[in-house]
Amino acid sequence: MGSGVVTESGRTSDGTAYEVTGPAEGPTVALIHGLGLCRRLWSDHLRLYADRYRTITYDLYGHGESAPVPTELQPASLTTYATQLVGLLDELAVAQAHLVGFSIGGMINRRFALDQPDRAASLVIMSSPHDRGAEGQAAVEARAAAVRDKGALATMDAALIRWFTPGHVTAHPSHEELVRTWRVGADAESYAQATWVLANGVRELINPDPPITHQALVLTGENDTGSTPAMSHAIAAEIQGAETVIVPRYQHLGLMEEPNAFTEPVLGFLKRIQS
Secondary structure, three states, X not given: OOOOOEEEEEEOOOOOEEEEEOOOOOXXXXXXXXXXXXXXXXXXXXXXXXXXXXXXXXXXXXXXOOOOOOHHHOOOOHHHHHHHHHHHHHHOOOOOEEEEEEOHHHHHHHHHHHHOXXXXXXXXXEOOOOOOHHHHHXXXXXXXXXXXXXXXXXXXXXXXXXHOOOOHHHHOHHHHHHHHHXXXXXXXXXXXXXXXXXXXXXXXXXXXXXXXXXXXXEEEEOOOOOOOHHHHHHHHHOOOOOEEEEEOOOXXXXXXXXXXXXXXXXXXXXXXXXX
8 A cells, every 4th residue: 555755753752653744834644544454544645745734643452553442531522532632733733634434434533522622623524424314323333342352353253344335345455454453453441442432432422512513524435335425424413514425335445445536625624624
C-alpha cells in the first residue's frame, strides 16, 4: 500500500503512535481509523490529501503501535477516545482540525465535537453506525460478548463477508491479510473494550442535546449493512446543513477497495467549506 511522505512521527506522552504528512502550513485533517484496524488503513488515501492538507494519522489506544487504554480511562468509552485525540492535538500544537472518522472513528469525532466544539473545524462521518433498532443493537452486543469470551478473531470470518464486496477477498487476498494482522496485533483487553464501545456508544449520539452544529459530511457504502445508508441519512438529519453521500456498490471496507471513491467526496466537501 502506498503512502504519503511522512514529515513527523512519534508517540505522545500517553503512548499514542502517530504520523503527520503533507505541508506544515496547510489546514489540519485528522483521520481516525475503525475498530480492530490501525492508522495504516489510510495509507492509500494520504496521497490524495498530500498537496493541500497537513494530515495526522494515529492509532487508537491498544491498536497498531499505540499503548493500551490507560488505567485511569478504563473502562473505555467514546470520551476515552475523544480525550486521546485532544491529547494528540495538544502535543502537536494543533488548535483545530477537520476530523475524518471511519466506523467507530465517526463516533469518536462526534463525541469530540460535542465535548470540544471549538476544536473541530468540521466532521466527516464515514461508514459509521447510528440507531440500529432493537434487533440490530442486540446483534452487535452479541458480537461484542463473543469477542470478550472467545477472543478477537471470534467474529472475523463473518466480518469479512460484511466488509468486502463478493469476490474481493479472493481477488485481493492482501486486504484480508492486512485486516487479520491488524486485529491480531491489537491489545486483547483494549480491543474487547473498544468492541463494547462500538456496540453501545451510539446511544449517546442519537439526538444529542445540545446538537452537533459543525459543518458535516456523512457518507457510507450502498451495501454497508452495519452502517447503512438509512443510518447516514439519520445522522445527517440531526446535524443542521449536513451533506450525505452514498457510495454505490461498496460495503463497510469500501475505502480499502476503492480509496478514491471515498476520499474524493471528502476532499470536495473540505474544498467547499473552505472556499
